[in-house]
């Protein structure tokens with residue numbers, strides 16, 4: 476491929492913008508298109524994270540890395556394809572999780588080779604699944620459930636969990652910061668007579684009331700008309716010493732088709748190592764689960780992102796994109812106060828669950844795990 480740099484335009488540039496957007500490195504702005512300063516900055520950030528040469532230019536190496544980075548665990552099923560091995564961040568995440576549980580997938584190189592297959596079979600054998608060496612939905616679910624109860628994770632992850640569980644086990648006395656997205660002149664996405672900033676603020680106040688009733692101290696990052704930037708919001712949350720932050724947004728797309736709810740938590744690859752907020756991921760999973768169970772919004776799953784707010788906040792933080800204002804069905808739901816109450820209840824239920832001391836959906840001892848290394 477030719478090298479793409481600042482000032483360039485065309486379909487390749489759109490593709491690069493799209494990929495950076497999916498990685499949370501570039502916000503989707505409808506008013507810009509080319510390889511501008513924001514794209515160059517995002518490319519540099521990406522190169523820095525991946526340990527590539529940092530030049531802000533997309534050559535073959537950066538392009539390949541961008542392509543591999545778009546895959547997240549669960550996006551596709553994985554197996555050992557001899558002629559065309561699966562390569563991507565999802566494979567690296569799988570290898571990482573197998574390693575954490577004491578299996579040996581070889582190097583965490585993001586390439587699904589024979590050793591990764593062998594480790595996956597070994598895992599399947601251990602948990603009583605069909606040993607086909609394929610990471611499909613069943614194996615993925617087992618992998619995600621077990622990892623949480625089995626691994627201690629890194630020191631920083633353990634610290635985060637300890638902090639969450641310290642002191643009283645009841646929700647009362649906790650402090651939660653709610654972050655309604657956008658605000659002021661920034662209306663966020665607007666469609667079907669809805670402004671994202673209004674929906675987000677209204678959801679925040681509905682959640683605030685319910686959390687208050689549980690004795691949880693709840694703070695909002697903004698008033699109905701102010702619009703702090705993400706760094707200000709993160710600083711505010713950090714200064715309050717909150718236990719959690721929940722950011723509220725709605726999604727939007729250029730076409731009317733995309734719809735559904737997704738929840739995001741902090742996760743990134745830094746110099747080849749995957750880092751993530753364990754508690755953030757857990758809260759995101761709980762919120763997503765409650766929302767999908769209580770509404771008929773499409774399940775767009777949970778995803779790790781390195782967005783500014785998620786990155787700069789020191790407490791576990793999640794962002795909920797509760798439906799697309801650009802999708803007629805989602806917009807109709809979002810306009811309905813009863814639906815907003817349901818969304819608020821789902822978020823509150825998830826927070827309550829998170830604060831319960833033992834939220835284990837697998838009885839201890841049901842699965843036989845290999846001896847952990849070390």
Ligand SMILES: [Zn+2]
Nearest residue numbers: 656663724725
């Ligand atoms: Zn938004």
